Amino acid sequence: MNIPATLHYTKDHEWISLDGDTATIGITDHAQRELGDIVYVDIDTVDKDIAQHDVFGTVEAVKTVSDLFSPISGTVLEVNPKLADAPETVNSDPYGDGWIIKMKVANQGEVAGLLSAEAYGELVGA
Template sequence: MTFPTDLKYTKDHEWIRVEGEEAVIGITDFAQRELGDIVFIDINTIGDEVPQNEVFGTVEAVKTVSDLFMPVTATVLAVNDKIDASPELVNQDPYGDGWLVRVKLSNAAEVAELLSAADYEAQVSA
Protein backbone atom coordinates (compact mmCIF):
# COMPACT_ATOMS: atom_id res chain seq x y z
CA MET A 1 0.00 0.00 0.00
CA THR A 2 1.32 3.45 -0.84
CA PHE A 3 1.08 6.75 1.03
CA PRO A 4 2.53 9.54 -1.14
CA THR A 5 4.11 12.17 1.11
CA ASP A 6 3.16 15.12 -1.15
CA LEU A 7 -0.52 14.58 -0.33
CA LYS A 8 -2.72 15.33 2.69
CA TYR A 9 -5.30 12.81 3.89
CA THR A 10 -8.64 12.65 5.70
CA LYS A 11 -9.81 10.16 8.30
CA ASP A 12 -12.51 9.24 5.73
CA HIS A 13 -9.83 8.05 3.25
CA GLU A 14 -9.75 10.90 0.75
CA TRP A 15 -6.49 12.51 -0.40
CA ILE A 16 -5.83 16.02 -1.66
CA ARG A 17 -2.96 17.41 -3.74
CA VAL A 18 -2.84 21.22 -3.49
CA GLU A 19 -1.73 23.06 -6.64
CA GLY A 20 -1.81 26.79 -5.84
CA GLU A 21 -5.43 27.89 -5.38
CA GLU A 22 -6.71 24.62 -6.81
CA ALA A 23 -6.43 21.02 -5.72
CA VAL A 24 -7.04 17.50 -6.98
CA ILE A 25 -8.95 15.04 -4.78
CA GLY A 26 -9.31 11.26 -4.85
CA ILE A 27 -9.65 8.26 -2.58
CA THR A 28 -6.69 6.50 -1.04
CA ASP A 29 -5.11 3.20 -1.98
CA PHE A 30 -6.41 1.85 1.35
CA ALA A 31 -9.98 2.95 0.52
CA GLN A 32 -10.03 1.40 -2.94
CA ARG A 33 -8.71 -1.90 -1.52
CA GLU A 34 -11.41 -1.90 1.17
CA LEU A 35 -14.15 -1.13 -1.36
CA GLY A 36 -13.08 -3.75 -3.89
CA ASP A 37 -13.94 -3.47 -7.58
CA ILE A 38 -15.31 0.02 -8.24
CA VAL A 39 -18.07 0.00 -10.84
CA PHE A 40 -19.50 3.55 -10.77
CA ILE A 41 -18.67 7.03 -9.48
CA ASP A 42 -21.50 9.57 -9.04
CA ILE A 43 -20.44 13.19 -8.63
CA ASN A 44 -23.03 15.82 -9.48
CA THR A 45 -21.61 18.79 -7.58
CA ILE A 46 -19.78 20.60 -10.42
CA GLY A 47 -19.99 24.34 -9.79
CA ASP A 48 -21.06 23.88 -6.17
CA GLU A 49 -19.13 25.02 -3.15
CA VAL A 50 -19.02 22.00 -0.86
CA PRO A 51 -18.19 22.60 2.83
CA GLN A 52 -15.38 20.66 4.50
CA ASN A 53 -16.46 17.13 5.55
CA GLU A 54 -19.68 17.29 3.48
CA VAL A 55 -20.58 14.74 0.79
CA PHE A 56 -19.60 15.65 -2.78
CA GLY A 57 -20.49 12.34 -4.43
CA THR A 58 -20.56 8.58 -4.07
CA VAL A 59 -18.43 5.65 -5.15
CA GLU A 60 -20.14 2.36 -5.94
CA ALA A 61 -18.31 -0.92 -5.65
CA VAL A 62 -19.66 -4.41 -6.33
CA LYS A 63 -20.82 -4.87 -2.72
CA THR A 64 -21.35 -1.34 -1.35
CA VAL A 65 -21.88 2.36 -1.97
CA SER A 66 -19.78 4.88 -0.02
CA ASP A 67 -20.05 8.64 0.32
CA LEU A 68 -17.16 10.85 -0.77
CA PHE A 69 -16.35 13.61 1.74
CA MET A 70 -14.77 16.94 0.79
CA PRO A 71 -11.41 17.31 2.61
CA VAL A 72 -11.62 21.14 2.59
CA THR A 73 -14.25 23.72 1.71
CA ALA A 74 -13.98 24.06 -2.06
CA THR A 75 -15.87 24.62 -5.30
CA VAL A 76 -15.92 21.62 -7.62
CA LEU A 77 -14.45 22.71 -10.96
CA ALA A 78 -14.28 19.41 -12.84
CA VAL A 79 -14.80 15.67 -12.56
CA ASN A 80 -12.22 13.33 -14.06
CA ASP A 81 -13.76 12.37 -17.44
CA LYS A 82 -11.75 9.14 -17.56
CA ILE A 83 -13.54 7.60 -14.56
CA ASP A 84 -16.98 7.81 -16.23
CA ALA A 85 -15.99 5.26 -18.85
CA SER A 86 -13.41 3.46 -16.69
CA PRO A 87 -14.24 3.62 -12.95
CA GLU A 88 -11.71 0.81 -12.42
CA LEU A 89 -8.97 3.46 -12.83
CA VAL A 90 -9.65 4.35 -9.18
CA ASN A 91 -8.60 0.78 -8.27
CA GLN A 92 -5.67 0.68 -10.67
CA ASP A 93 -4.14 4.12 -10.05
CA PRO A 94 -5.84 5.91 -7.12
CA TYR A 95 -3.19 8.67 -6.90
CA GLY A 96 -2.79 9.17 -10.66
CA ASP A 97 -5.32 8.57 -13.46
CA GLY A 98 -7.96 7.57 -10.89
CA TRP A 99 -8.34 11.04 -9.34
CA LEU A 100 -11.93 12.18 -8.82
CA VAL A 101 -12.34 15.98 -8.85
CA ARG A 102 -10.45 19.24 -9.36
CA VAL A 103 -11.54 21.99 -6.97
CA LYS A 104 -10.89 25.66 -6.17
CA LEU A 105 -10.00 26.08 -2.52
CA SER A 106 -12.24 28.38 -0.47
CA ASN A 107 -10.15 28.27 2.70
CA ALA A 108 -6.58 27.08 2.16
CA ALA A 109 -5.95 27.12 5.93
CA GLU A 110 -8.12 23.98 6.24
CA VAL A 111 -5.40 21.97 4.46
CA ALA A 112 -3.18 22.28 7.55
CA GLU A 113 -5.84 20.42 9.58
CA LEU A 114 -5.53 17.28 7.42
CA LEU A 115 -3.39 14.22 8.11
CA SER A 116 0.16 13.81 6.85
CA ALA A 117 1.09 10.61 5.01
CA ALA A 118 2.70 9.23 8.19
CA ASP A 119 -0.35 10.08 10.33
CA TYR A 120 -2.74 8.52 7.80
CA GLU A 121 -0.58 5.39 7.50
CA ALA A 122 -0.59 5.04 11.30
CA GLN A 123 -4.40 5.39 11.35
CA VAL A 124 -5.05 2.66 8.78
CA SER A 125 -2.38 0.36 10.20
CA ALA A 126 -3.82 0.45 13.73
Protein backbone atom coordinates in the same frame (compact mmCIF):
# COMPACT_ATOMS: atom_id res chain seq x y z
CA MET B 1 0.28 -0.04 0.85
CA ASN B 2 1.03 3.11 -1.09
CA ILE B 3 0.78 6.39 0.90
CA PRO B 4 2.60 9.17 -1.02
CA ALA B 5 4.36 11.60 1.33
CA THR B 6 3.54 14.60 -0.88
CA LEU B 7 -0.22 14.38 -0.30
CA HIS B 8 -2.54 15.28 2.58
CA TYR B 9 -5.16 12.83 3.88
CA THR B 10 -8.45 12.65 5.77
CA LYS B 11 -9.73 10.17 8.34
CA ASP B 12 -12.42 9.35 5.75
CA HIS B 13 -9.71 8.06 3.35
CA GLU B 14 -9.60 10.87 0.80
CA TRP B 15 -6.35 12.39 -0.40
CA ILE B 16 -5.69 15.91 -1.64
CA SER B 17 -2.95 17.46 -3.73
CA LEU B 18 -2.61 21.23 -4.01
CA ASP B 19 -1.47 23.32 -6.97
CA GLY B 20 -1.95 26.94 -5.95
CA ASP B 21 -5.66 27.36 -5.20
CA THR B 22 -6.67 24.23 -7.12
CA ALA B 23 -6.95 20.92 -5.29
CA THR B 24 -7.08 17.46 -6.83
CA ILE B 25 -8.97 14.96 -4.68
CA GLY B 26 -9.33 11.19 -4.77
CA ILE B 27 -9.60 8.18 -2.50
CA THR B 28 -6.62 6.44 -0.97
CA ASP B 29 -5.10 3.11 -1.91
CA HIS B 30 -6.41 1.77 1.41
CA ALA B 31 -9.96 2.93 0.57
CA GLN B 32 -10.02 1.40 -2.89
CA ARG B 33 -8.73 -1.91 -1.49
CA GLU B 34 -11.44 -1.93 1.19
CA LEU B 35 -14.18 -1.08 -1.32
CA GLY B 36 -13.14 -3.65 -3.91
CA ASP B 37 -13.90 -3.33 -7.61
CA ILE B 38 -15.28 0.15 -8.30
CA VAL B 39 -17.99 0.08 -10.96
CA TYR B 40 -19.38 3.64 -10.87
CA VAL B 41 -18.41 7.11 -9.65
CA ASP B 42 -21.30 9.54 -9.15
CA ILE B 43 -20.43 13.22 -8.80
CA ASP B 44 -23.27 15.76 -9.20
CA THR B 45 -21.59 18.71 -7.48
CA VAL B 46 -19.74 20.39 -10.39
CA ASP B 47 -19.93 24.20 -10.05
CA LYS B 48 -21.30 23.84 -6.49
CA ASP B 49 -19.76 25.16 -3.30
CA ILE B 50 -18.96 22.37 -0.87
CA ALA B 51 -18.04 22.84 2.79
CA GLN B 52 -15.25 20.86 4.40
CA HIS B 53 -16.49 17.36 5.40
CA ASP B 54 -19.60 17.62 3.15
CA VAL B 55 -20.40 14.80 0.73
CA PHE B 56 -19.41 15.67 -2.85
CA GLY B 57 -20.36 12.36 -4.46
CA THR B 58 -20.25 8.59 -4.15
CA VAL B 59 -18.28 5.63 -5.39
CA GLU B 60 -20.09 2.39 -6.08
CA ALA B 61 -18.29 -0.90 -5.73
CA VAL B 62 -19.63 -4.38 -6.43
CA LYS B 63 -20.58 -4.82 -2.76
CA THR B 64 -21.30 -1.29 -1.48
CA VAL B 65 -21.77 2.42 -2.12
CA SER B 66 -19.56 4.85 -0.22
CA ASP B 67 -19.91 8.61 0.25
CA LEU B 68 -17.01 10.88 -0.69
CA PHE B 69 -16.29 13.63 1.84
CA SER B 70 -14.56 16.87 0.89
CA PRO B 71 -11.23 17.39 2.69
CA ILE B 72 -11.60 21.17 2.33
CA SER B 73 -14.15 23.86 1.46
CA GLY B 74 -14.35 25.06 -2.12
CA THR B 75 -16.06 24.89 -5.48
CA VAL B 76 -16.00 21.68 -7.53
CA LEU B 77 -14.43 22.59 -10.88
CA GLU B 78 -14.42 19.28 -12.72
CA VAL B 79 -14.83 15.54 -12.49
CA ASN B 80 -12.21 13.21 -13.91
CA PRO B 81 -13.65 12.44 -17.39
CA LYS B 82 -11.88 9.06 -17.53
CA LEU B 83 -14.08 7.71 -14.75
CA ALA B 84 -17.28 7.80 -16.84
CA ASP B 85 -16.03 4.95 -19.04
CA ALA B 86 -13.41 3.45 -16.73
CA PRO B 87 -14.33 3.81 -13.03
CA GLU B 88 -11.95 0.94 -12.25
CA THR B 89 -9.12 3.45 -12.81
CA VAL B 90 -9.70 4.45 -9.18
CA ASN B 91 -8.62 0.90 -8.24
CA SER B 92 -5.66 0.64 -10.59
CA ASP B 93 -4.19 4.14 -10.09
CA PRO B 94 -5.82 5.89 -7.09
CA TYR B 95 -3.15 8.62 -6.83
CA GLY B 96 -2.71 9.22 -10.55
CA ASP B 97 -5.21 8.73 -13.36
CA GLY B 98 -7.84 7.68 -10.79
CA TRP B 99 -8.27 11.14 -9.25
CA ILE B 100 -11.93 12.03 -8.78
CA ILE B 101 -12.44 15.83 -8.72
CA LYS B 102 -10.63 19.13 -8.97
CA MET B 103 -11.76 21.90 -6.66
CA LYS B 104 -11.06 25.61 -6.22
CA VAL B 105 -9.88 26.01 -2.62
CA ALA B 106 -11.90 28.45 -0.51
CA ASN B 107 -9.77 28.33 2.65
CA GLN B 108 -6.11 27.29 2.46
CA GLY B 109 -6.01 27.23 6.27
CA GLU B 110 -8.10 24.05 6.33
CA VAL B 111 -5.18 22.13 4.82
CA ALA B 112 -3.24 22.43 8.10
CA GLY B 113 -5.87 20.25 9.80
CA LEU B 114 -5.42 17.34 7.39
CA LEU B 115 -3.31 14.26 8.08
CA SER B 116 0.27 13.80 6.90
CA ALA B 117 1.21 10.58 5.13
CA GLU B 118 2.80 9.35 8.37
CA ALA B 119 -0.32 10.12 10.44
CA TYR B 120 -2.58 8.51 7.83
CA GLY B 121 -0.36 5.42 7.79
CA GLU B 122 -0.77 5.14 11.57
CA LEU B 123 -4.54 5.49 11.18
CA VAL B 124 -4.79 2.59 8.75
CA GLY B 125 -2.09 0.49 10.36
CA ALA B 126 0.37 0.68 7.47
